[in-house]
Amino acid sequence: MSPVIDWYFDFISPFAYLQSTGLAELATRARIAPRPLLFAGLLDHWRNVGPAELAPKRTWTFEHVSWLAHRDNIALTMPPEHPFNPLPLLRLALACGADGVVPVAVVARIFRFVWQQGHLPSHTIAFGELLDELRVSPADIDTPAVKQALRENGQRAISAKVFGVPTSVIEDRQFWGYEARDMLCAFLEGDEFFSSAGFKAAREVPVGLQRKQGPAS
Numbered sequence: 324m325s326p327v328i329d330w331y332f333d334f335i336s337p338f339a340y341l342q343s344t345g346l347a348e349l350a351t352r353a354r355i356a357p358r359p360l361l362f363a364g365l366l367d368h369w370r371n372v373g374p375a376e377l378a379p380k381r382t383w384t385f386e387h388v389s390w391l392a393h394r395d396n397i398a399l400t401m402p403p404e405h406p407f408n409p410l411p412l413l414r415l416a417l418a419c420g421a422d423g424v425v426p427v428a429v430v431a432r433i434f435r436f437v438w439q440q441g442h443l444p445s446h447t448i449a450f451g452e453l454l455d456e457l458r459v460s461p462a463d464i465d466t467p468a469v470k471q472a473l474r475e476n477g478q479r480a481i482s483a484k485v486f487g488v489p490t491s492v493i494e495d496r497q498f499w500g501y502e503a504r505d506m507l508c509a510f511l512e513g514d515e516f517f518s519s520a521g522f523k524a525a526r527e528v529p530v531g532l533q534r535k536q537g538p539a540s
Contacts, residue, residue, distance in 0.1 A: 326511065327354045329492040331480045332430070333362035334416075335409040337388040337399075338501040339489040340438040344397050345504065346427045352511050353493070356424045359413045360476040362488050369486050375406050391501065400441040411444035412437070413473055414464040419457055423472045423479070429457065 330346070332339040346355055366373055374384040385401065392399035412433050419429040433453070436442050442449040454461065463469070483492045491498040491507050496517075498507040509516070516522055 325352075325354045326493055327356055328507075329479075329483070330355055330357045330489060331360055331476070331485050331492065332357065332489045333360060333409055334412040334433055334437055335362055335406060336488045337385070337438060340399075340434045341388065341391055341395070341397055342489045342501045342504065343430055343434045346430065349504075349508075350427060352508065355427055357416075357420075357427060357430045358423055358476045358479070359416045359425060359430075359473065360480050360488070361410070361413065361473065364477045365480065365486060365488070368481050371486070373406065398439050400439055402437055402441055402443055404443070407443050407445070409444070410473075411450065411464060414469045415454065415457065415459055417469045417472045418459045418463045418466075420472075423476045432457070 328349070332343065334340075346357070349355060362373065365371075375381045385405075389399065389401075391397075416425040416429055416433055417423065419425060436449070436453050440449070442453075444450045454464075480490070480492075483495070483497070485492065485497060485499075487499050489499075489501065491503070493507075493510070496510065498504075498510070
């Protein structure tokens with residue numbers, strides 16, 4: 324039986340969009356279980372900030388995303404503003420799925436809405452057309468079951484020690500980020516490196532000097 328990959332993502336992430344364009348091909352190697360979650364919830368849990376919240380990192384992030392899309396021939400249109408509220412998109416995806424898992428085709432369509440067509444859920448007409456296309460009503464995305472599924476995906480991700488998006492989790496092992504795809508594929512192909520002493524040593528580097536919290540005085 325093919326291994327199962329829990330793929331955690333948020334539509335707010337351009338790196339998750341880039342990785343989403345390869346999910347169909349990845350599905351030929353493993354069973355993909357896309358699980359939408361609120362990225363901000365991970366940031367809060369791990370006491371972190373998103374790349375768009377640090378001005379220099381924000382500029383670099385979008386430059387890097389633009390370069391990666393160019394390099395990999397992936398269509399990309401930046402949304403009119405970022406960050407934005409992804410909750411309507413996350414709930415829409417879950418309304419199209421079951422047990423917290425969303426079909427790959429639905430995931431791809433909603434990502435295109437933002438990162439190819441340049442729309443946001445606050446664009447009322449465009450978002451309404453997307454709901455119609457996916458045959459979902461506004462009431463469907465506001466049900467307690469959908470909201471609970473989103474919370475459970477977040478809790479499931481935190482239990483798996485997921486700290487960012489996109490992250491693929493397979494056999495209690497994480498592969499974070501768009502450019503971790505080659506590493507993930509090597510693992511799926513049984514690369515012996517993952518059982519090597521060198522890899523074990525990388526996982527067990529002792530914690531050293533701890534930085535004090537807060538700005539330097």
